[in-house]
Amino acid sequence: MRTGYVGLGNIGAPMAHRLADATDCLVHDVSPAAAAAFSSKAQWSASPAEMGKAATFVAVCVRDDGDVRRVVDGADGLLRTMRSGLIVIHSTVAPATVVDLAGQAAACGVTLLDAAVTGGPDGAARGELLVMVGGSDEAVAAATPPLRIYCSHIVHAGAPGAGMALKICNNLVTYIELAAALEAYRLADALGLDPEKLTETMSANGNLTPSMAKFIDHRRSGPDRIGREAFTASQHALVMLGHKDLALAAQVAADGGPALTTTGHVAAEFERIIMEGIGR
Incomplete structure (x- = not known):
């Protein structure tokens, strides 16, 4: 072949x-x-x-x-x-x-x-x-x-088409959980908590998925590991991909599907959530 x-x-x-x-x-x-x-x-x-x-x-x-x-x-x-x-x-x-x-x-x-x-x-x-x-x-x-x-x-x-439909549903969960994880760690920081305690807790109870853990690690160590410019570019790329994939979910749902209320909120705020504290 x-x-x-x-x-x-x-x-x-x-x-x-x-x-x-x-x-x-x-x-x-x-x-x-x-x-x-x-x-x-x-x-x-x-x-x-x-x-x-x-x-x-x-x-x-x-x-x-x-x-x-x-x-x-x-x-x-x-x-x-x-x-x-x-x-x-x-x-x-x-x-x-x-x-x-x-x-x-x-x-x-x-x-x-x-x-x-x-x-x-x-x-x-x-x-x-x-x-x-x-x-x-x-x-x-x-x-x-x-x-x-x-x-x-x-x-x-x-x-045909079912593979994409499944991926769109999976992506919906991915972007929502990344946004939720980022806001949870920001709240923990504001409350004076050691972020490792939040990681330990969510790892033990199953709330911290591998995708979330990898994302949070990149947010915390990325600027030093790959440099500020490359890190910022990676987050811009995530925002662009998130907008595309969440828009696809909304597009598919609009054709007789359910109201994706949570998805809509995350899509509207995704860039702000991801880029907060990084700059444009």
Whole structure:
């Protein structure tokens, strides 16, 4: 199987490295400079369309719905040249986007799955991502061997779009818990408490999830560990991602779903909560 990976960003790059280490791999990114890190292990494709001529499994990890549509069905998209094989979408996008593109792909003889991931860059580098997949049993079975190269846990959520729906629900919890943890530690500080006592308490009673613990540690040690400028940039990136993902949750819920009251409050205040005390 010749594979391809489009989108060599924060999490895409370590996923692509694992794929390139294990397969004959093509890579592409909007920034040609990203090719440098893959010069010894993967072949650069000038466009998704060029990649589609050769690859039979292509993973896509770009920013948003518009980018995914351009990669899959744009003027230089994969479907301009692919006539068989699998496309898996790792980007977090609207379920409706996946359903639409899956239909277009099927018309070209290509199977498109949504395969949303969680676990971060470190998990990707270790091959320990969790992937939430939407598609038929047959399609998921076909995609499983290459997905196993960088994912240790595969959840088949249902039909096309279900993987994204599951990821959106999961993200909703993630951003709310990060905001809650940050405010809890700020309150503890204001009350004169040792923050380690709060960590000890919430670790013992199960309130402190691994994601929260990692986030709080980064907030406390990040400026010294990676430098103030890089730390501030990381928090800006979190805000941008949070706004996108929480907006997706609101978008999905607006189509006959429940009122996401807590999510709405967190979305409205997310930038203030995260950036307070850091600066812009």
